[in-house]
Amino acid sequence: MTNPTKILTTTKINPTLMNKDDENVKHGWLKTKDSSVFFTNPEYKRPAEDQVEKLCRKLMSDIKSFSPSAKKIKRTTVDEGHLLVIDPADIHIGKLCSAMEVGEAYNNQIAVKRVLEGVKGIIDKVAVEVDQVLLIVGNDILHIDSPKRTTTSGTFQDTDGMWHDNFLIAKRLYTDIIRILMNIADVHVMYNPSNHDYVHGFFLAEVVQTYFRNSENVTFDCTIAHRKGYLYGENLIGSTHGDGAKEQHLPILLAQEFPAEWAQAKHRYIYTHHVHHKSSKDYPGVTVESLRSPSGTDSWHHRNGFEHAPKAVEGFVHSKKHGQIMRITHLF
Secondary structure, eight states, rough: OGGGOOOOEEOOOGGGGGGGGGGOEEEEEEEEESSSEEEEETTOOOOOOOHHHHHHEEEHHHHHTSOOOOOOOOOOOOOTTTTEEEEEEOOOBBBBBBBHSSSSOHHHHHHHHHHHHHHHHHHOOOOSSSEEEEHHHSSSBBBBBSSSSOOOOOOOBBBBBBBBHHHHHHHHHHHHHHHHHHHTTTTEEEOOOSSSTTHHHHHHHHHHHHHTTTTTOOOOOEOSSSSSEEEEEEEEEEEOSSSOGGGGHHHHHHHHHOOOHHHOEEEEEEESSSSOOEEEETTTTTTEEEOOOOOOOOOHHHTOOOOOOOOOEEEEEETHHHHEEEEHHHHH
């Protein structure tokens, strides 16, 4: 005869043996010295779909309640306006760099200080009238994408702070930057998804967009599309993180994905990120330029010798008719 302690059965338990609140119990396991019984509860009730939808609506309502009311800022007409592009690339909030190992420290406090200093420094250096600002966001704004301190693909990172704290720090940084830029001109925010924070970066862009939902002076392009385009005068400005399509394919992709804007533009540029150093190359009809980063060198990059590129926040000035007329670099 089989030993009763070895018997494993699956049965439906009598609902009369359960407490009144046990309808929320889906299944369980009863063990004694003589038996082991796995049971399922026929009275179990799955959460209703309308309850889930109600929760989502409440969460959205809570988020929207934080949006500040904003009166439209009336601008004076600018005779010869220019576009100011602000692109704080690869900030990596949450990255931890040890001065003992790599020669310099980098943490959340340093990241926020550098970016705000860089944005203000670029503004101070602009010597022309600006009637539009293009703010490029995303591009590894966050260093990790999971509670396990890994990137989206699962690569472990040395980190400063908890993931949720870093998310809120990044949100505050972006809202502060947009408020600063709104004092100059209307702002268009263009989001680039990236490899370190593909999920949380998208959520962050959506939250920031919701924050400014009542402002008529800020517009957003926060789709998950990996390549974005923006038309200003005779300028078509593309932007992508740089971890996807090969650089030599970006010009034809720009033409295919933005055909109407391509036809109207005489000057075409693509700003890329990801590599943390400067490069610029002219292709037929398009200039592709990668941007420097203000973030420090972590252990992995130091060990492999990927370091010593100038650390900076960069910006550009575009004339409606003459294209990019000014490159502004705020070095650290």
